[in-house]
Amino acid sequence: MRRAAPPGVLPVLLPFVPAHARPALRLRPVHGVLLALTGMLLASAALAQGGGVRPSALAVIVRWAPLLLSGFAFNIAISLLAMLIGTAAGTGLGLAMLSQRRLTARLAWGVTQFFRNAPWLVLLFFVMFLVPFQVTLFGFRIPLPDWIKATLGFSLPVMANVAEIVRGAVRSVPDTQWEAAEALAFTRRQILWRIILPQCLTRMLPPWMNVYALVAMATVQASIVGVSEMLTLTAQVHAAEGGRPELFAPLYGFALLCFFLYCYPITRWTARLERRFQVR
Template identity: 75%
Template sequence: MNPSDRNGPRADERPEGRPTDLPVLLPFAISKNRPPARLRPVHGWLLCGLAVVALPAWAQGAGAGAALSPLEVVIKWAPLLLTGFAFNVAISLMAMAIGTLAGIGLGLTMLAEGRVLRRIAWSITQVFRNVPWLVLLFFVMFLVPFQVTVFGLRVPLPDWVKATFGFSLPVMANVAEIVRGAVRSVPNTQWEAAESLAFTRRQTMWRIILPQCAKRMLPPWMNVYALIAMATVQASIVGVTEMLTLTAQVHAAEGGRPELFAPLYGFALLCFFLYCYPIDRLTAGLERRFETR
C-alpha cells in the first residue's frame, strides 16, 4: 500500500465541495538502522545523585528489618551487662565487709562470760541464720526509710544501700557462727597455758586464741562470700538495677525474642561462674593447706 494512500488523497485529487479530512498522527516507528540515543552527562549525574540519596535509606531500612543474631546481641550489650555485674560485686564486697565486722563482735559475744549476753547473741545468730535471705531483704527494704535526718541534714538511702544492709545480716550471723566454732576448736590447753602465764581472758583471746583461729576461719569465710556474691541477684526483685535487672531490660529492648532468653541469661550465668569458681578452688586449697589434725 502506498504511504500517500494512508494519508488520504492529495489536495489536487480531492473533489470540489468535499470537506477537508483532519490530519492523522501516525505511530512513531523506530528504524532498525537508527543508532540508539546516548545518555547525556546531565542525566548520568542525576542518577548518581539519586543513588547516593537512596542507598543510605535503603541500607538503613534493610538493617532495621534484619534481626541480629543472639551472639551479636550479647556482644552488643556486653559492656552494659558487665557494668551491672560489677555492681553485683560491689554490693557483695560491701555486705561482706559490714557483715564480717558485725559477725566478729556477735561471735565473741556468744563466748562472753555473761549468760544473758550469750543467750541474746545466740538468739540473734539463730534468727538471721535460719531465715531466707530474700525475706530478710524484703524486711529491710520496707522497714528502713528512704531517707534519714542527721543533725538537720537529710541523707537519702537508695535501694542499693538498703539491699547491701539486708545482705549483711545473714553474713553477720554466719560469720558469728564461724568465729564461735573456730574459737571452740582451739584446744583447752592453750587457755590453760595462757592462764599459767598470768594472761587475762581478753589478752588470751586477742593475743593467743584469735591469731590461731584466722587460718581456721578463712576457708568458711570465703564460702560465705561466694554465697553472698551469687545471692546479690535477688536485689533485682526489690528494684535494684544490677546485672539481672539489666539483662531483663536488654531482652525487652530487643523485642522480647524467645531465642535471646538463653544467651542473655547464659551470659550472666557465665559471669558469676567465672567469678565464683576461682574462689571455690582457692577455698579448697586453703582448706588443704590449713588442715589441722
C-alpha cells in the same frame, strides 16, 4: 636398619590395647559449661541469621556487654560491702556468744540463730520496706538508695554465718592454751586477742570464703526489689530487643557465665586453703 637386641636381653611384645579400652579424654565441669554455652550461642546465632533481618544473639550480647558487665560489677560491689559489714558485726556477735555472762551469750546465740535460719529474700524484703528512704542527722538529710538497703539486707545473714564461724574457730582451739596463758597471768581479753584469735584466722578463712561465694551468687535477688544489677539489666536488654524468644537463653546464659567464672575460682581456692590449713 633395625638395631639388634643386646645379648642376653629378650625382646618383649607389649599387649595390644583396643581403642574402646583406652582412657578417654577427661573433661572438667568447666569445659562442659563452656561447651554448652558456646553451642547455645551458636544455635541462637544461626536461628537469628536465618531470618536475615534481626541481629544474632552473639551480636546482641557484644553490643550490650558493657552495660551488662557494669551491672555485674555492681553485684560484686554489693557482695563486698555486705561481706565487710557482716564480717565486722559477725565477729562481735560471735565473741558475744563466747562471753562468760550468760545473758549476753544467750542473746547473741538467739540473734545468730534467727538470722542464720531466716530466708535471705525475706530479710531483704524486710530491710527494703522497714528502712526509710532517707535519714536526718544533725540537720542533714542523708538518702538511702535501694542498693544500700539491699546491702544491709544481705549483711544480716552474713553476720549470723560469720558469728558461727568465729564461735566454732575459737572453740576448736585446745583448752590447754587457755590454761597455759592464764598461768602466765594473761587476762581473758589478752588471751583472746593475742593468742587465740591469731590462730583462728587460718581456720576461719576457708568457710568465710564459702560464705562470700554464696553472697555473690545471692545478690541477683536484689533485682526483685528494683536494684539495677546484672539480672535487672539483662531483663531490660531483652525487652529492648523486642522480647525475642531466641535471646532469652543466650542473655541469661551470659549472666550465668559471668557468675560462674567469678565464683568457681573462689571455690577452688577455698578447697586448696582447706587442705593447706587442715587442723590435725
